[in-house]
Amino acid sequence: MQFGYSDKTQKLRERVTAFMDQNVYPAEHAFADEVRANRAQGNPWQPTRVMEQLKEKARAQGLWNLFLPASEKGAGLTNLEYAPLCEIMGRSEIGPESFNCNAPDTGNMEVLERYGTPEHKRQWLEPLLAGKIRSAFAMTEPDVASSDATNIQARIERDGGDYVINGRKWWTTGAPDPRCKILIFMGKTDPDNANKHQQQSMVLVPMDSPGVKLIRPLTVFGDDDAPHGHGEFVFENVRVPASNILLGEGRGFEIAQGRLGPGRIHHCMRLIGVAERALELMCKRVKSRVAFGKPVADQGVTLERVANARIMIDQARLLVLNAAWMMDTAGNKVARKEIAMIKVAAPNMALTVIDWAIQAHGAAGVSEDFPLASMYAKARTLRLADGPDEVHRAQIGRLELARHG
Structure with a gap:
């Protein structure tokens, strides 16, 4: 195993480091001030001008979507090549999003890239890769020990050409952000399957679907963790097209x-x-x-x-x-x-x-x-x-x- 940096990685390290020094670290206090101002006005999840300006600069410099391996849509880096770049971004709370390399969007984009249909990619992956929207991942539930995901009780039931979704989710990171337009929802399509790991499926749920309701934003050690934040949601008879299923039933x-x-x-x-x-x-x-x-x-x-x-x-x-x-x-x-x-x-x-x-x-x-x-x-x-x-x-x-x- 060789952990030395390739020429490609070394050049990107130098560019990412320079961008952090010149743009990200100097913007940290202005970002915090803007979030405080938004909070005082009652909406701490409002996107900040500071972040949008950083994203424009990073994209203009080609420092964008570096995380996505084995894809022409990203930089084509391996996990080993990306590791030192991700480390540098992680030095600042506002670093990863500046490069469009922040969770949970990175994980969701990888899911769409690997398992999404061409229509999924056109509708959701492309705007995510462009940094125009945000996304969320809804798996954890408040009523069960979700560290064992087989406990999850939310239902995804087929009804003609639709799936009907019911359940309660929390720690749905990024969902309170008004830019969040799509979430990946995990629930049971076949709760009686003898194989407990084939009971669950994942489906794409647009945030503006009727029946998706924010119960409350959650706090972390007393802080609202805005503008990223986390939410508790209830899904009541939410209907999405059957084509929104990812990979097929039972493959969650x-x-x-x-x-x-x-x-x-x-x-x-x-x-x-x-x-x-x-x-x-x-x-x-x-x-x-x-x-x-x-x-x-x-x-x-x-x-x-x-x-x-x-x-x-x-x-x-x-x-x-x-x-x-x-x-x-x-x-x-x-x-x-x-x-x-x-x-x-x-x-x-x-x-x-x-x-x-x-x-x-x-x-x-x-x-x-x-x-x-x-x-x-x-x-x-x-x-x-x-x-x-x-x-x-x-x-x-x-x-x-x-x-x-």
């Missing part, structure tokens, strides 16, 4: 595995960037502050934490690169152990590094003067999103035991 789990592999590794790639920025902020802070007669950087505990952070970040990066290489060479199914490993390792690593950085900043670390508090909240949610630690550890354990007969 198959699609989910195809979607969640790339989604999980993208989260982990971004978390490496988050941790790198937290360590950078920590180092700058401890070198500039004096406590008990000497720089904080000279305190023993600080040196130990800086060293351990460096070790942990590099360990996690190598795990992520290994998973990316496995996905590229052996496929997502064969790489399921490696994907599960990084999904546990990366968020926990990032949380530790961010926590040390907060501690080094003192009370300032939990304020909005620095991005650390927001980083921590988002990293903590990723120990739950796309499967909790416990589920991934159980899978890793079973696969390891199987190696020993």
Whole structure:
């Protein structure tokens, strides 16, 4: 396995880094100010001018849809080639969307690219790739333990030329955004099937379909997480054409595995960037502050934490690169152990590094003067999103035991 950067990747790294330095980091405070202003006016999910301007600049420079592998619609990068670029974007909360490389749109675009019909692609994939609309993914339900997706109770029932959808979903990320025009809905088409992994299907649901109702936006550690945000929705007798089914009835789990592999590794790639920025902020802070007669950087505990952070970040990066290489060479199914490993390792690593950085900043670390508090909240949610630690550890354990007969 070779983790060295190709010439193509190195050139893109330099361009993405320059774009972040020149455009994204300088726009962070203006973005936050605009969101606060929108919130004061009662609509924090209103799209920001700052983000739209960043997207225009990135697209003009050809730094657009870099995530989409094996497709002429993207940059044609492998997972291994995309990893260092995703890491750089992840250093800023507003980085990924600037390049049209943000969740859940990336996962949804990959689903449409892999499993969508030509009409699906024309109607939904093309405007998503152009950054003109947003999308959401509706799987998790409030009334069941959705970490076991076979528990999901929402129904997708055939009625003539339509499917009728009923159910309650939450943590439907991005759905409160007025730009969100389409969501992928997972529910049961055949609840009596003896094979519990063939009971579920996925269907495309336009957000303006009658019966799609926002119950409430959800908060994360007390914050509305706007303008991205998450919503709880009820679907009451929602009708969509039967042609909106993805791949066919009973193939929801198959699609989910195809979607969640790339989604999980993208989260982990971004978390490496988050941790790198937290360590950078920590180092700058401890070198500039004096406590008990000497720089904080000279305190023993600080040196130990800086060293351990460096070790942990590099360990996690190598795990992520290994998973990316496995996905590229052996496929997502064969790489399921490696994907599960990084999904546990990366968020926990990032949380530790961010926590040390907060501690080094003192009370300032939990304020909005620095991005650390927001980083921590988002990293903590990723120990739950796309499967909790416990589920991934159980899978890793079973696969390891199987190696020993």
